[in-house]
Amino acid sequence: MPVRKxxxxxxxxxxxxxxxxxxxxxxxxxxxxxxxxxxSASLPSVPSGSGPANGDATEPPPLLCRVFTTPLTHPSITPFKALSYVWASDATPHYISVVSTLPDGQTATLSLPITSSLYAALHHLRDPDEPITIWIDQLCIDQSNPAEKAAQVSLMGQIYSSASQVLVWLGPAESNSDAVMQLWGVVGKEVRDIGIEKYYTKEGWPRLYDILSNADPDDAETQRYQAVMQRYAGEFAAGTRDGSIKAWFRRSWFTRAWVTQEFCMCPDTVFVCGRQRLDVDLVMLAGQVFTFSSLLCIKPPYSLTAEEMSDLGEDPTATFFSCRQRRRRYETKTGDAKGDTLFALLKKMFVGRETDAKVWRDRVYSLLGLAVDAEALGIRPDYEDLWSEEKTAEIMTDVARRMITNDFSGRVDVLCYSRFPKGISGLPSWVPDWQAGTVKSYYQVQEAVDEHYFAACGEANLAIQVLPSWSTQVLGLKGFWVDTVDMLAPGGDKEVWPDTDRFKGQGPRLIGYLRQVEALLETAISRPNNPYSSEERRLEALWRVPIADTWDHQGGWLRASRELKVDVQFVQAAEGMMYDSWINTTATQMEPEQAQRLIDEFNWAERNRKGELGHKYRLCMAWHGGNKKPFLTTKGYLGMGPADMEVGDVVVVFCGGRIPFVVRQLPVKEDGRETFSFLGEAFCDGIMDGEAAKQRCARRSRQGSLDSPRISPTFPQSTLPELHQIWKFGTQLRRTTRQLLFFVWNNTMTNMMAAQSPSHHHRTTGKMKVDSWMMAAGFLASTTSALGPNVPETEKRLPGKPAPMPNWKWPNPFQSSRAEKYEATCQVQRSFKAEEFKLDDLAQNPPLGLLPWRDALKDVFAEREYPGGWDGIDNHGYDRNILKMDYETVPLKVREWIEEQERKQLPGSGLYALFARPAPGTRVFKQVPVPKEPTPEFREKDDRRVLIFAPGAIYENLPLWLGEDSGCDDEMLDLAKYAGQPKDGGVIGYPIYHSKPQRSKGERDIEFSLLAQVVKLKEGETDNAIESASQVEAEAKTEAEKPAATEVVKEAVKEATEAAKEATEAVKDEL
Incomplete structure (x- = not known):
């Protein structure tokens, strides 16, 4: 439409x-x-902001546009630009006026809401005199139409590649950003004039690296490049010191998942920051100078500090430019021309980076247009049930399966990125969730040169062999059972490997790690037929395992060189400086004076080493060992595996897999095949080059399925899982008599045995009730409090085996077959924040643990049956869940109910534990006493208290969490109306969502959402399934009177009792 009209x-x-x-x-x-x-085309009649009052008259002229449709095919396509930006939704309303022709033929100016970030971008991008045709996802896609959105998202790669130019909007000018943009431009143009862009190929990379790193100072191109570095080092140092470069790098655009595709598809892409515009390729060239000038910046006259230097490593553009270069070579068919697969893109954007997406499934969808295997994968965007975790888990599971099994680009090492805890509930154990900051794998394939440096499956078994499975949740793979984990060393936790500066304070930790590996190696060589028959192999194992036999070379990871063993001998020599009292402790248990002396000696040795190998070796250890635990298998293989692995877990190699993995066998089978829960990647010295495949005659090929960790064992008797755990614990007592001495020293042996004795529970409850609240907590507390700094850590722990709670009475009523017969007359949903811990955390101080309340918790919960975890699942042992909330954040009606239960010792007494919030370094030994009558003075102190409870406690009084100000307070607050199944006029409820704590990041915060409804039978419906309370009670009584166990169960009880007696006698003998 002409502007003049x-x-x-x-x-x-x-x-x-x-x-x-x-x-x-x-x-x-x-x-x-x-x-x-x-x-100049704005209408006088259009108020400022082009919509409801947006501000005053000082604002710029309002935004005015028209929206039209066109085919996405040449030559009929209209030339256009595309915008890449961050939505940044907020509460401030902004509008753009859209000139439209209505169906009746009339022309009108309509109002369309937009986010504040887009409002600012359009004001900056708008030309003063000429219209601009542009594609903007927020305005050009009907965001309320899931079907249209899915179809248009599938076209986004084509849209951005068809654009004449892509405008990357970084935001308004601030923090001296104009100067940073100008610096990038000047330096980038000078580097372009040198002509090194021709080396951006697989073949040219070694030459490029030599130029950047000044490998040959006499080379002409190197001299020109180094001269640019010298010329601008001062400006880079100044921009680093004043924070302007750091601020530029930290703009939110660099953390958005969608922008990767938008950045890479169009040859003409420019950064727009305020009024400054700059070709992105110039920023790439300048960024390399910035990175390699760091050595100049730490020297006089610039002398940047270590803290300031750390900012030099925070360049987020490198990943974007890597994707962009590979995409351009792919489209122009130059160089290697392979492009990036979806798996490679997911690694680049989410592994070790804080990339995020508001909609979880967009982590995948945002990269499809850029992935060269998108068509082969056959993934289609699906925006139905957008916020459903169940639907999202289904989509992410399907994506993982396709990436592993498709013929074009299938890779078993997708499994390397399945880590715990998951960011999405309901994901199978083998499925990566691609959350921000996903932990790196030690197996870093050189995507740029497509180089693999391990082949654990053997060259003859590189093809993935997928087995059929009965469920989409299960992945069936063929592979080799290598060996069973027999011993573990401490490691792989935040205590030993904190997130601190790699260059500072890690000497003792690294040496302690080496000591653990060496101790396992000594055990291995004492066994017959071990793989370390020669001194050379032993030395190799000693230096290979701590760094997973990988080495940082020219910015990429390669197989380590045997020459490293010379430098490792230096590390072993430093290890000899340790005091004898520290040999059997972790690094964090060392006395401060000893630690400081060791650090000084270690640094002295490192300063006097020849070359940089020792420094690099230490960095490789810190890089790979932070989330790995050293292990030894029954046949003597030494390696590193997931921090959560346990004795009895299995090391396996899958066909098509270049590294081994650790799995945990489950007690259920599918069609006669074993099933396993996936734990994570492993390095296992002696099998990384296909040795397991070559020894098929010695170790048969196994077929199995990776199953969800939520799968629990099924037994014909409801009591058998508990008794099976007693039997396992009994044998463990028999094997670890020496450890039990520590319990005796702490005067806790009697209590522990009483809490776990089958006869004790049979005598007090009339049936086997082994899983008291604190069985594992008592075990942990006894062990931890008895061990001093010079006593070896107990390596055994009760394994968590998820299983449904026996007699769980709170199934999800919304999934009941009877639910469709009812309709809600009132519905309430609210969310709450809490901290979620495991019993394993009782030995740690806040914020990672519950140590100040450990003794008090034992006192409150020891005699009470565990109420259950989320969804009625009991993880057993150390893995049981505990929640903590600030008491004042708990709804008032819930607080009053808890206090009433304690005051009158009603059935709910002991379900929740109320404690004072202790001063740092102090402990709490008793619950907060509840007064005989409610008082305002007691309520005023709620902000000084915490509430600790199991998730299962919520189900007992769930409507009270929601009843206040719900509009149906009378029904919600009457627990007599609350039941686990719908009934006419009754109340049903369930926790419909709960997040998981990011334990790998040292976080315990979660959020949970509760939903409750008052329901009635739909008109014309009858519910024949409703049973009277007397019927239910009668059936429960009949069930309780059935024989407690079969002959098999009785035999298990007998053996457990004998094992406990034997352990007790052994303790007496040692004493």
């Missing part, structure tokens, strides 16, 4: 409607474009 349009300020004003008939082949009118 715009002033004749009547502005009605009605809301813009995509269906009537710009309907997209064929979203699979057509798309919308926006024509942004110049500032």
């Amino acid at each position: 715009l002033k004749t349009i009547v502005n009605t300020l009605r809301a813009f409607n995509y269906h009537t004003a710009a309907r997209l008939e064929k979203p699979q082949t057509h798309f919308r474009l926006l024509e942004l009118y110049p500032a």
Whole structure:
């Protein structure tokens, strides 16, 4: 529409409607474009902000545009630009006026809401005199239409590659950003003039690296490049010191998942920051100078500090430029021309980076247009049930399966990135969730040169062999059972490997880690037929395992060189400086004076080493060992595996897999095949080059399935899982008599045995009730409090084996077959924040643990049956869940109910534990006493208290969490109406969502959402399944009177009792 006619349009300020004003008939082949009118075209009749009052008259002229549809095919496509930006939704309303032709033929100016970030971007990008045709996802896609959104998202790669230019909006000018943009531009142009862009190929990379690192000072190109570094080092140092470069790098655009695809598809892409515009390729060239100038910046006259230097490593553009270069070579068929697969892109964007996406499944969808294997994978965007975790878990599981099994680009090492805890509930154990900051794998494939440096499956078994499975949750793979884990060393936790500066304070930790590996190696060589028959192999194992036999070379990871063993001998020599009293302790248990002396000696030795090998070796250890635990298998293989692995876990190699993995066998089978829960990647010295495959005659090929960790064992008797745990614990007592001495020293042996004795529970409850609240907690507390700094850590721990709670009475009523017969007359949903711990955390101080309340918790919960975890699942042992909330954040009606239960010793007494919040370094030994009558003085102190409870406690009084100010307070607050199944006029409820703590990041915070409904039978419906309370009670009584166990169960009880007696006698003998 001509600009001169715009002033004749009547502005009605009605809301813009995509269906009537710009309907997209064929979203699979057509798309919308926006024509942004110049500032001079604004209408006097349009108020500031182009919508409801946005501000005052000082604001710039309002935004005015038109939206039209066009086919996404040449040559009929209209030339356009595309915008890449961050949505940044907020509460401030902003609008753009859209000139539209309505179905009745009239022209009107309609109002369309936009985010504040887009509002600012359009004001900066708008031309003063000429219209601009631009594609903007927020305005050109009907975001309320899931089907259209899915179709248009599938076209986004094509849209951005068809654009004449992509504008990357970083935001308004601030923090001296104009100077940073100008610096990038000047330096980038000088580097371009040198001509080194021709080396951006697989073949040219070694030459490029030599130039950047000044490998040959006499080379002409190197001299020119180094001269640029010298010339601008001062400006880079100044920009680092004043924080302007850091601020530029930390703009939110660099953390958004969608921008990767948008950045890479168009040859002409520019950064726009305020009023400054700059070719992105110039920023790439300048960024390399910035990175390699760091050595100059730490020297006089610039002398940047270590803290300031750390900012030099925070360049987020490297990943974007890597993806962009590979995509351009792929499109132009130059160099290696392979492009990036979806798996490679996911690694680049989410591993070790804080990339995020508001919609979880967009982590995948945002990269499809850039992935060269997108068509082969056959993944189609699906935006139905957008916020459903169950639907998202289903999508992520399907994506993982396709990436592993597809013929074009299938890779078993997708499994390397399945870590715990998951960011999405319901994900199978083998599925990566690609959360921000996903932990790196030690197996870093050189994607740029497609180089693999391990082949654990053997060269003859590189093809993935997928087995059919009965469920989409289960992955069936063929592979080799290597060996069973027999011994573990401490490690792989935050205590031993804190997130601190790699260059500072890690000497004792690294040496302690070496000592653990050496101790396992000494055990290995004492066994017959071990793989370390020669002194050379022993030395190799000693230096290979701590760094997973990988080495940082020219910015990429390669197989380590045997020459490293010379430098490792230096590390072993430093290890000899340790005091004898520290040999059997972790690094954090060392006395401060000893630690400081060792650090000084270690640094002295390192300063006097020849070359940089020792420094690099230490960095490689810190890089790979932080989330790995050294292990030894029954046949003597030495390696590193997941921090959560346990004795009895299995090391396996899958066909098509270049590294081994650790799995845990489950007691259920599928069609006669074993099933396993996936734990994580491993390095196992002696099998990394296909030795396991070559020894098929010695170790048969195994077929198995990776199953969800949520799968629990099924037994014909409801009591058998508990008794099986007693039997396992009994044998463990028999094997670890020496450890039990520590319990005796702490005067806790009697209590522990009483809490775990089958006869004790049979005598007190009439049936086997082994899993008291604190069985594992008592075990942990006894062990921890008895061990001093010079006593070896107990390596055994009760394994968590998830299983449904026996007699769980709170199934999800919303999934009941009876639910469809009812309708809600009132519904309430609310979310709460809490901290979630495991019993394993009782030995740690806040914020990672519950040590100040450990003794008090034991006192409160020891005699009470565990109420259950989320969804009625009991993880058993150390893995049981505990929640902690600030008491004042708990709804008042819940607080009153808890206090009433304690005051009158009602059935709910002991379900929740109320404690004071102790001063740092002090402990709590008793619950807060509840007064005989409620008082205002007692309530005033709620902000000084915490509430600790199991998730299962919530189910007992769930409506009280929601009842206040719900509109149906009378029904919600009457627990007599609350039941686990719907009934006419009753109340049902369930926790519909709970997040998981990011334990790998040292976090315990979670959020949970509760939903409750008052329901009634639908008109004309009858519910024949409703049973009277007397019927239910009678059936429960009959069930309780059945024989407690079969002969098999009785035999298990007998053996457990004998094992406990034997352990007790052994303790007496040693004493």
